[in-house]
Amino acid sequence: MGSNYDVSDYTLGQEQLERIETVLTEDLINSGVHSALLIDMAGNIIARCDNGQCQHDMYSLAALASANFAAVDTMAKIVGEEEFSLLFHKGENENIHFSKVNIEFLLITIFGKEVSLGLLRLKVAEAVEKINSVW
Amino acid sequence: MAFVNMKSKEVQAKIVYYGPGRGGKTTNLEYIYSKFRERIKSDMVSIKTHGDRTLFFDFLPFDIGKIMGYDVKIQLYTVPGQVKYDATRRLVLKGVDGMVFVADSQVEQRKKNVLSLKNLQENLAIYKKSIFKVPLVLQYNKRDLEKEGVTLLPMETLEKDLNSQLKVPSFPASAVTGENVVPTMKKIISLTMTSLQNVLK
C-alpha cells in the first residue's frame, strides 16, 4: 500500500488456496497460533485458518491491518528506512504479529501466552517462504 | 483490485467514498449501516478525531448476496476529506474498484469540490489509474438544506463544474435524510460488478 503501484484484479485457484491453507494450518495453527490470516495490501482476505475458538471480526481486522501496515511502511520511508522489520503488538492475553510476505501480501498471526515470540517468528518465517513458493 | 476466491466462490471488492472535508462521506456510510443493520454482521469501523472528523477511514463490509454464482462482499470505505490528510487518503485508495465522489452542494464549497476531484485524479495517477476508467458515481449532497432556505449550487452548476468531462451517473442526495443514498450505492456497486465481469467468467 505504501508503494506507488497497484496491481489489477486477480484470482487464486482452488489448488493454490488449498496449498496456502495447508501451510497456515500445519506451520502456524499446529504450533499453537490461535488464528492466521493472509491478506492483500488492499485489505482483502485471501485465506484464513484458526483453532476453532476465535470469534474476532476478521474483515475489520484485515482492513485495519493493511492500513496500519501501510501507515507504518510510509513512516519508515519518511525516516529513511526501507522498512521496519518487526511489527508486533503485545496484549494481556492475545498478541498480534504482522509479516510481509511479498509486495502484495501480508501474513497476520494472533497468538497467546503459550507461544513465545521467538518461536512464532521462526514459524512465520518458514510459512512465508512456503507461501511465496506457491506463486 | 478485487480479489476472487475460486475455492469459496467469493468476490471482495473495494468501494471508496471520496470528496471534500465535511461533505458527508461518513454520514453516507452511517445511513447505509443503519438501514441495513440486520444484513451487516460486523460493526462499522471509524478511525476519527474527537471532533468526529475522519482521521484515517471508515470501513463497512457489506454482503450483497450472489452475483453470477459468486458471493459478493463489498467493502465500503471513506477517506478523510481534510486537505492535510492527503497521505492517508492515498493509502485508502489503494486497490480501489469503484468510487463515489460526494460533493457538498453549499455555495461556499464550490471551489473545494473541484479541488478534491482534482486531488482524486492525482492520487489515482500515483497508482497508474485513470479517473476516466475506474467506475465512478457523483453525489451532490446536502440537497435537504434547500428546504431550510439555504441557497445551494444549482444542479447544472455542479454538473458543469464536476461532470462535464467525466459524464458519469450523478445523484442529488441528502446523507442526513437518506435521500438517494441507497441508489447512489446501488449504482456504484452495479458499475463495479460490470467492470469485474471479465474476471468472473
Ligand SMILES: Nc1nc2c(ncn2[C@@H]2O[C@H](COP(=O)(O)OP(=O)(O)OP(=O)(O)O)[C@@H](O)[C@H]2O)c(=O)[nH]1
Ligand atoms: N444538512 C445536511 N448535513 C449533512 C449532510 N451530510 C452530512 N451532513 C453534515 O455535515 C457534517 C460532516 O459530515 P461527515 O459525514 O462527517 O463529513 P465527511 O465527508 O465524512 O468529513 P471528513 O471526515 O472530514 O472528510 C456533519 O455534521 C453531518 O451531519 C446532508 O446531506 N445534509
Ligand SMILES: [Mg+2]
Ligand atoms: Mg468522514
